[in-house]
Amino acid sequence: MPTTLEVLFAPAEFARLGQRDLSQTVCVVFDVLRATSTMVTALGNGATAIAPVAEIPEALGIRQRQPEVLLAGERDGVRIEGHLTGGIGFDLGNSPREFTAARVRGRTIAITTTNGTRALRACAPAAAVLLGSFLNLRATTDLIERQHPSHLLMVCSGTLEQAAYEDVLGAGALCELLWPRYGGGAVADSAHMARRLFRLAQDDVLAAVAQSRNGRRLMANPDLREDVPFCVQRDLFGLVVEMGKDGWVRTRGSQDEARGKTGN
Ligand code: MLT
Numbered sequence: 325m326p327t328t329l330e331v332l333f334a335p336a337e338f339a340r341l342g343q344r345d346l347s348q349t350v351c352v353v354f355d356v357l358r359a360t361s362t363m364v365t366a367l368g369n370g371a372t373a374i375a376p377v378a379e380i381p382e383a384l385g386i387r388q389r390q391p392e393v394l395l396a397g398e399r400d401g402v403r404i405e406g407h408l409t410g411g412i413g414f415d416l417g418n419s420p421r422e423f424t425a426a427r428v429r430g431r432t433i434a435i436t437t438t439n440g441t442r443a444l445r446a447c448a449p450a451a452a453v454l455l456g457s458f459l460n461l462r463a464t465t466d467l468i469e470r471q472h473p474s475h476l477l478m479v480c481s482g483t484l485e486q487a488a489y490e491d492v493l494g495a496g497a498l499c500e501l502l503w504p505r506y507g508g509g510a511v512a513d514s515a516h517m518a519r520r521l522f523r524l525a526q527d528d529v530l531a532a533v534a535q536s537r538n539g540r541r542l543m544a545n546p547d548l549r550e551d552v553p554f555c556v557q558r559d560l561f562g563l564v565v566e567m568g569k570d571g572w573v574r575t576r577g578s579q580d581e582a583r584g585k586t587g588n
Contacts, residue, residue, distance in 0.1 A: 327509030329502070331478045331495045331518045333487040335439060338446040338479050350473040351447040352456040352464065354494040355481035357538040358418050359440020360565075361457040361555040362396075365420035367575045368459070368561035370429030374573040376441035380409055383434040387412070390432065396423075397436040401541060401548065404436070419551050420459075439488075443481035444567055450477070455565040455573060456494055458529070462559045465501040467576070472505060478518070489521075489536035490555075493529060496522025530556045 332338050354360055363374050377383050380397075387393050396416035397404050403417030416422050418437050435441060447453045454464055456478065468476065478498060480491035496518035499506075503519065525532035533539045533556050542548045564576040 326474070327472075327506050328475045328512070329478075329499065329506040329509060329515045330476070330512035331480065331492070331499070331514040333480050333482070333492060333514060333518075335442070335482045335485050338443050338481075341446045341479075342449070346447070346450040346477075348473075349450050349475040349477050350452045350454065350468070350471075351450040351477045351479050352454045352468075352495070352498060353440070353443050353447055353479045353481060354456040354491040355437070355440030355443065355488075356457060356490040356494045356533065356555055357488070357536070357542060358420060358551055358555055359435070359437040359481065360455040361459055362418050362420040362423060362437075363435065363440075363455055363573055364457045364459045364561055364563070364565050366396075366423040366428050366433060367565055367573070368563055369423055369425040369427075371423070371431050371433055372574070372578070373432045375432070375434045375571060376444045376567070376573055377434060377436050378442050378445050380404060380436055383414075383436045384409060384412060386434040392432065394428070394431050394433045395435075396433050397441075399438065401545070419548060420554055421550060439481040439483060443479050444573070445571075447477075447479055448567070448571065453567040454576075455567070456498060458494060458497065458556050458558050459560045460563055460565060461494075461497055461501070463562045463564050465498060467564045468498075468502060469505055476502070476506065478515075483538055486537070488538055490533045490538060492518050493522050493525055493532060496520070497526070497529075500526075 398418035
C-alpha cells in the first residue's frame, strides 16, 4: 500500500486538523521542550496515566472528581501557582526532572501546558496518537516499523503561535529513522525539510536545541537549564506512549497488562 509521510510545523496547522479525515492516520506529537518529554519521563518513572488538558479549569475539574490526581503544568514555562487557579497551587511544573519515581510512581496526573497539550487534543480524532520525544525515539520507531501505518503525520507543537526548531528536529530524527520504510512513498516537502534539518544538526543536537527560542529561554533560567540536555538524551526510556480514545496518555500495552493481571 502506498504510504504518506508529512510533518506539521506550526500551531496554525494543527488547529485545522478538525477539517481533515484522520481516521486512517497515525499522529506522532512532538513537544521536545518540554511537554511530551515530560509525559514520557513520568510514565517511564512509573506514573500510571496522564490526562493532557488544554486549560487550567479542566485540570482542576479532574482533581475535583479524582482527588488523588496530581496536578502538573506550566504557564510562561513555570509551575502554575494559586493566583492562576483561585488558590490551588499545582503539585508539579513541566520540568521532566521533577517527575521522579519518588513523586509519580503509581500516580495519575492531569497536565496542562501552553502548546503540547493543545497539540495532543487537536490530534484526538486520529486512528492513533503517539507521543514523540528523543527520550523514546527508538521504541516509537520500532512500533511504527512493525505496524507500518499507511498515513503517518508528525505534529510539532511549537511555541505559542510559532514553529519550534527543537520539535522539527525531533520529527526530522523520526523521519530519518523511518526513511527506509516511508521514503519511497508520498513524502510531503515538510518531511523532506524536517529530515534535512535534523541531518544538519545531528552531530550536536544539544547545541542546536540550545539555540532554539525555547532552549534559550530555559538555559537562561538556572532552575530549568538542565531540562535542555535532559530532553535531548536519546532513548532513555524503551517505551511507546499513546493517547487513548479516552483522552488519557499511557504506556502502550499497560492497559492490556493491567487487564491481564486483574483477569478483567
Ligand atoms: C508547551 O507545552 O508549550 C511547553 O512544554 C512549554 C514548556 O516548556 O513548559
